[in-house]
Amino acid sequence: xxxxxxxxxxxxxxxxxxxxxxxxxxxxxxxxxxxxxxxxxxxxxxxxxxxxxxxxxxxxxxxxxxxxxxxxxxxxxxxxxxxxxxxxxxxxxxxxxxxxxxxxxxxxxxxxxxxxxxxxxxxxxxxxxxxxxxxxxxxxxxxxxxxxxxxxxxxxxxxxxxxxxxxxxxxxxxxxxxxxxxxxxxxxxxxxxxxxxxxxxxxxxxxxxxxxxxxxxxxxxxxxxxxxxxxxxxxxxxxxxxxxxxxxxxxxxxxxxxxxxxxxxxxxxxxxxxxxxxxxxxxxxxxxxxxxxxxxxxxxxxxxxxxxxxxxxxxxxxxxxxx
Amino acid sequence: xxxxxxxxxxxxxxxxxxxxxxxxxxxxxxxxxxxxxxxxxxxxxxxxxxxxxxxxxxxxxxxxxxxxxxxxxxxxxxxxxxxxxxxxxxxxxxxxxxxxxxxxxxxxxxxxxxxxxxxxxxxxxxxxxxxxxxxxxxxxxxxxxxxxxxxxxxxxxxxxxxxxxxxxxxxxxxxxxxxxxxxxxxxxxxxxxxxxxxxxxxxxxxxxxxxxxxxxxxxxxxxxxxxxxxxxxxxxxxxxxxxxxxxxxxxxxxxxxxxxxxxxxxxxxxxxxxxxxxxxxxxxxxxxxxxxxxxxxxxxxxxxxxxxxxxxxxxxxxxxxxxxxxxxxxxxxxxxxxxxxxxxxxxxxxxxxxxxxxxxxxxxxxxxxxxxxxxxxxx
Amino acid sequence: xxxxxxxxxxxxxxxxxxxxxxxxxxxxxxxxxxxxxxxxxxxxxxxxxxxxxxxxxxxxxxxxxxxxxxxxxxxxxxxxxxxxxxxxxxxxxxxxxxxxxxxxxxxxxxxxxxxxxxxxxxxxxxxxxxxxxxxxxxxxxxxxxxxxxxxxxxxxxxxxxxxxxxxxxxxxxxxxxxxxxxxxxxxxxxxxxxxxxxxxxxxxxxxxxxxxxxxxxxxxxxxxxxxxxxxxxxxxxxxxxxxxxxxxxxxxxxxxxxxxxxxxxxxxxxxxxxxxxxxxxxxxxxxxxxxxxx
Numbered sequence: 001x002x003x004x005x006x007x008x009x010x011x012x013x014x015x016x017x018x019x020x021x022x023x024x025x026x027x028x029x030x031x032x033x034x035x036x037x038x039x040x041x042x043x044x045x046x047x048x049x050x051x052x053x054x055x056x057x058x059x060x061x062x063x064x065x066x067x068x069x070x071x072x073x074x075x076x077x078x079x080x081x082x083x084x085x086x087x088x089x090x091x092x093x094x095x096x097x098x099x100x101x102x103x104x105x106x107x108x109x110x111x112x113x114x115x116x117x118x119x120x121x122x123x124x125x126x127x128x129x130x131x132x133x134x135x136x137x138x139x140x141x142x143x144x145x146x147x148x149x150x151x152x153x154x155x156x157x158x159x160x161x162x163x164x165x166x167x168x169x170x171x172x173x174x175x176x177x178x179x180x181x182x183x184x185x186x187x188x189x190x191x192x193x194x195x196x197x198x199x200x201x202x203x204x205x206x207x208x209x210x211x212x213x214x215x216x217x218x219x220x221x222x223x224x225x226x227x228x229x230x231x232x233x234x235x236x237x238x239x240x241x242x243x244x245x246x247x248x249x250x251x252x253x254x255x256x257x258x259x260x261x262x263x264x265x266x267x268x269x270x271x272x273x274x275x276x277x278x279x280x281x282x283x284x285x286x287x288x289x290x291x292x293x294x295x296x297x298x299x300x301x302x303x304x305x306x307x308x309x310x311x312x313x314x315x316x317x318x319x320x321x322x323x
Numbered sequence: 324x325x326x327x328x329x330x331x332x333x334x335x336x337x338x339x340x341x342x343x344x345x346x347x348x349x350x351x352x353x354x355x356x357x358x359x360x361x362x363x364x365x366x367x368x369x370x371x372x373x374x375x376x377x378x379x380x381x382x383x384x385x386x387x388x389x390x391x392x393x394x395x396x397x398x399x400x401x402x403x404x405x406x407x408x409x410x411x412x413x414x415x416x417x418x419x420x421x422x423x424x425x426x427x428x429x430x431x432x433x434x435x436x437x438x439x440x441x442x443x444x445x446x447x448x449x450x451x452x453x454x455x456x457x458x459x460x461x462x463x464x465x466x467x468x469x470x471x472x473x474x475x476x477x478x479x480x481x482x483x484x485x486x487x488x489x490x491x492x493x494x495x496x497x498x499x500x501x502x503x504x505x506x507x508x509x510x511x512x513x514x515x516x517x518x519x520x521x522x523x524x525x526x527x528x529x530x531x532x533x534x535x536x537x538x539x540x541x542x543x544x545x546x547x548x549x550x551x552x553x554x555x556x557x558x559x560x561x562x563x564x565x566x567x568x569x570x571x572x573x574x575x576x577x578x579x580x581x582x583x584x585x586x587x588x589x590x591x592x593x594x595x596x597x598x599x600x601x602x603x604x605x606x607x608x609x610x611x612x613x614x615x616x617x618x619x620x621x622x623x624x625x626x627x628x629x630x631x632x633x634x635x636x637x638x639x640x641x642x643x644x645x646x647x648x649x650x651x652x653x654x655x656x657x658x659x660x661x662x663x664x665x666x667x668x669x670x671x672x673x674x675x676x677x678x679x680x681x682x683x684x685x686x687x688x689x690x691x692x693x694x695x696x697x698x699x700x701x702x
Numbered sequence: 703x704x705x706x707x708x709x710x711x712x713x714x715x716x717x718x719x720x721x722x723x724x725x726x727x728x729x730x731x732x733x734x735x736x737x738x739x740x741x742x743x744x745x746x747x748x749x750x751x752x753x754x755x756x757x758x759x760x761x762x763x764x765x766x767x768x769x770x771x772x773x774x775x776x777x778x779x780x781x782x783x784x785x786x787x788x789x790x791x792x793x794x795x796x797x798x799x800x801x802x803x804x805x806x807x808x809x810x811x812x813x814x815x816x817x818x819x820x821x822x823x824x825x826x827x828x829x830x831x832x833x834x835x836x837x838x839x840x841x842x843x844x845x846x847x848x849x850x851x852x853x854x855x856x857x858x859x860x861x862x863x864x865x866x867x868x869x870x871x872x873x874x875x876x877x878x879x880x881x882x883x884x885x886x887x888x889x890x891x892x893x894x895x896x897x898x899x900x901x902x903x904x905x906x907x908x909x910x911x912x913x914x915x916x917x918x919x920x921x922x923x924x925x926x927x928x929x930x931x932x933x934x935x936x937x938x939x940x941x942x943x944x945x946x947x948x949x950x951x952x953x954x955x956x957x958x959x960x961x962x963x964x965x966x967x968x969x970x971x972x973x974x975x976x977x978x979x980x981x982x983x984x985x986x987x988x989x990x991x992x993x994x995x996x
Contacts (some may be wrong), residue, residue: 028414103981233428282813289806530960550917632758
């Protein structure tokens with residue numbers, strides 16, 4: 001029964017995403033929705049790590065950038081097929097994360113935050129300094145679009161379907177994962193790692209595996225980003241973007257697949273809506289982070305329904321059920 | 324799930340209704356400037372100048388009776404944001420031309436968008452790869468970095484200096500300068516004996532300079548924007564290095580002298596003419612443009628005319644000329660831009676052609692030296 | 703000039719940069735030890751120190767010593783305000799929510815500073831001239847002496863405060879066990895507030911004494927904050943000598959790295975060392991082992 005409901009939920013979302021471009025007349029909105037797709041995938045990857053396994057990463061943008069740069073350099077400089085490049089990027093980044101994951105995930109809390117942050121910064125510095133390969137701070141151009149059977153993904157609409165196909169697949173994968181034995185083991189680690197170990201969960205290996213999966217998914221998102229934009233520069237993969245991704249996950253809702261979608265959508269649309277504020281948007285952004293964490297720690301996914309039910313309760317004069 | 328859908332649809336609705344629709348009696352042009360973020364030293368004066376020029380044009384009755392409307396988006400120095408904003412300008416605001424972006428990286432990122440949609444774009448960034456090779460819809464107003472490099476190298480040749488140390492900032496501005504410094508050195512018979520970099524937020528460069536002090540270098544060339552070069556000037560003094568110090572046009576404003584203080588004395592740098600416009604001879608073709616620009620900056624913002632703001636001034640004035648000659652459709656503007664001849668702007672004298680979309684000659688830069696806290700034209 | 707002279711200069715430069723990192727790092731450590739919060743807004747307090755001094759000096763036209771004093775007080779007030787408004791109201795703080803809130807706070811403070819003071823970089827006058835002083839074959843500026851002296855004084859008085867005053871002892875008690883400290887009648891919340899005040903003061907002091915050398919602007923806090931955090935982690939988040947050594951080590955390694963290996967990768971070198979230290983000795987080079995962290 002529960003499983004069926006999950007499937008219906010997921011299918012409903014797929015339908016919404018498939019028809020959404022037909023309802024949108026502004027050509028420009030489709031471009032925004034392309035980025036929502038990429039950001040959803042990144043938020044989802046981070047959420048698996050942060051929300052389900054309870055391990056923070058402030059270096060996600062580094063993996064995203066590695067995916068983009070590996071794909072970009074292999075195709076633009078060495079003329080390798082984009083799909084092969086994407087696979088290479090995903091495999092390499094997954095492997096790299098798996099290796100560094102063992103020492104890094106031994107750490108906890110602030111130490112883990114600092115270590116992942118450091119890793120992200122090191123990767124960012126390499127993008128900037130390895131000018132011969134990456135083009136340095138002024139970026140790498142001439143990255144080809146992806147193509148399938150003669151269809152070149154060179155318009156927003158085509159890219160929309162391409163990217164959302166990947167994002168939906170990732171969401172499906174994640175949904176399966178969290179409802180499986182692994183998902184339960186992850187939640188056990190989140191609640192108490194010691195207890196999980198006692199119950200026979202190989203906590204350390206599992207954490208590293210999720211870390212690697214999360215990095216790999218981010219790399220695929222990076223590769224998609226590179227082939228959509230056809231140009232990449234280091235500034236898109238800095239510490240700020242890592243923080244933005246964490247914000248997406250927190251605002252959307254920790255440990256919620258749909259929350260990742262919601263958080264990514266909100267934070268991608270937010271700058272567009274804040275255009276009216278001009279230079280003030282950085283203040284609004286900072287305030288939003290603080291206020292959301294203070295008053296809606298469960299994110300929108302849990303916060304909005306509970307707020308609604310509280311309002312409804314007030315209107316009907318009933319005592320408020322505790323959210 | 325229901326709530327989720329509700330939330331998403333309300334968001335989208337809110338968003339679409341927040342978009343403004345334009346009246347047709349105006350000509351809409353777009354501006355992409357990195358007003359905030361690490362490149363705000365470019366984007367902010369550019370945005371302010373573009374607004375100022377548009378206001379000035381409208382105050383004088385607009386272009387052929389139509390008012391200009393400028394829509395500016397902040398790209399924050401980020402390629403992703405620049406592309407999103409370019410898409411919005413073209414598809415949503417339906418602008419007929421775009422001024423900006425401010426940096427070479429962002430410009431390279433939005434070029435495919437402008438090319439695909441067929442909207443003329445005048446970049447305010449200096450990277451020569453923006454217009455080399457020539458792209459149909461892309462122009463630029465900022466002087467190519469190699470012009471500044473050659474100005475310095477010519478001077479070194481005159482002084483018979485052949486071994487130099489370069490220290491460049493590791494951002495877009497510095498890495499482009501570094502590339503050009505290395506590319507043109509051999510042509511001038513100059514040998515780069517130390518090639519060092521520093522981070523845009525670094526606070527102490529004595530390590531790099533100590534290395535330079537121990538080398539064979541006869542001069543130091545530093546390529547960066549405030550505040551790094553001011554720190555370097557101070558560090559050079561601290562270490563007692565007596566070598567002549569050259570800077571880039573990235574610090575060609577009084578702000579640099581204010582930051583570096585006494586350490587600025589004697590530094591030589593290439594700059595556009597705006598910094599020394601009063602000292603120019605009356606016969607100089609740019610003089611009237613320059614003085615108008617400086618005066619407008621004073622009245623609108625009570626600021627000194629800025630080298631970087633000048634890029635936006637040139638871009639908007641080039642657009643004005645093109646629209647006056649050929650009408651306000653993107654295709655007509657593009658064609659007329661390409662036919663622009665001998666337009667005396669802030670950055671230099673522009674002449675575009677089908678094979679040249681950068682349009683500036685060798686003399687876009689002059690060399691100045693800082694003497695008694697002021698810039699003096701170096702003959 | 704031979705290599706030994708070069709290295710002497712690298713060491714001197716590195717130590718003076720390291721002293722700043724240490725001062726910022728101690729701010730991190732003090733807050734961490736009494737609250738288990740890593741205050742990601744610490745770098746912004748450093749920035750506020752410099753910018754407030756500039757404000758009092760240039761806009762209010764006050765003399766430099768008075769401007770500095772007022773700037774320190776104003777930054778302390780900002781730190782306290784930040785704690786009262788965002789951290790104290792939290793009902794169920796988790797390490798994650800605290801990280802996010804302080805990151806949010808740093809963005810907010812930076813944004814406000816940008817709007818109030820603009821994006822320009824500003825220079826403070828050096829406290830006592832800028833004639834270089836020779837130290838062996840290396841040279842430093844009088845401002846460097848100020849940095850060493852003030853860092854030294856700040857660290858010693860810090861030590862005395864925590865060792866010999868009742869409040870200091872109470873704060874240490876909170877660090878050891880908050881619950882137990884509360885049970886013996888220590889007002890834990892007040893101690894938390896104190897820790898924000900002290901680290902605000904130290905941070906602003908760091909921001910003020912470097913400003914004549916490095917200039918200041920609304921966004922100087924990011925990198926300085928990160929480096930200070932690094933110093934604190936290397937030192938095992940100790941509020942005393944560990945973090946000082948951590949800062950000095952970081953500064954020297956950076957300077958040597960820039961001079962001898964590669965200036966472009968010098969920050970990467972610093973972070974690689976940080977990672978190695980975390981991997982091999984997560985309690986910090988100078989900290990005592992503590993099971994909590996591993």
